[in-house]
Amino acid sequence: MPTVVIIAGSKSDEKIYNKAVDVLTQEKIEFELKILSAHRNPDELDAYIKQSDAKVYICVAGLSAALPGVVASKTQKPVIGVPVSAKLGGLDALLSIVQMPPGVPVATVGIDNAKNAAYLAIRILNA
Structure with missing residues (x-):
């Protein structure tokens, strides 16, 4: 079983989620x-x-960027949100991911920065 799961809301986010794929592959993380x-x-x-x-x-998501919060509501495991610059320069996605209600935490990296999400996942695994 994989130790990290990357979930993207759409195949159109491939350019973004491939940044995380590259880091995890390079670091030999399942x-x-x-x-x-x-x-x-x-x-x-x-x-x-x-x-x-x-x-x-x-979780890589743009527009309403609900995916990271929905995943976080269904698990007690760490969730890292990657906002995608689909509209409004990605600020809409960033604010959607960062403003989670109490009890539904989502760590959030910069807009389109799936590379940092992968590095953060590795740090979590090594903690």
Whole structure:
């Protein structure tokens, strides 16, 4: 089973999530990549999170950027949100990911910075 799971809301985010893929591959960290939208695939996302043994989740999301918060609401494992610069320079996604309600924490990296998400996941694994 992978220790890190990268979940992207859309294949169109490939340019962003591949930055995390590159770092995790280089560092020889077991990972899995899933394309699951919080809006288009909610049941599939829920089932996947329930069966996953991942230690850390990296969620790449733009626009409403609900994915990281939804994943964080379904697991007690660390979730790292990567806001994508789809609209408004990514500020809409950044604010959506960073403003989680109490009890649903999501670590957030800079806009389009999936590389830092991968490095943060590695630090979490090594803690």
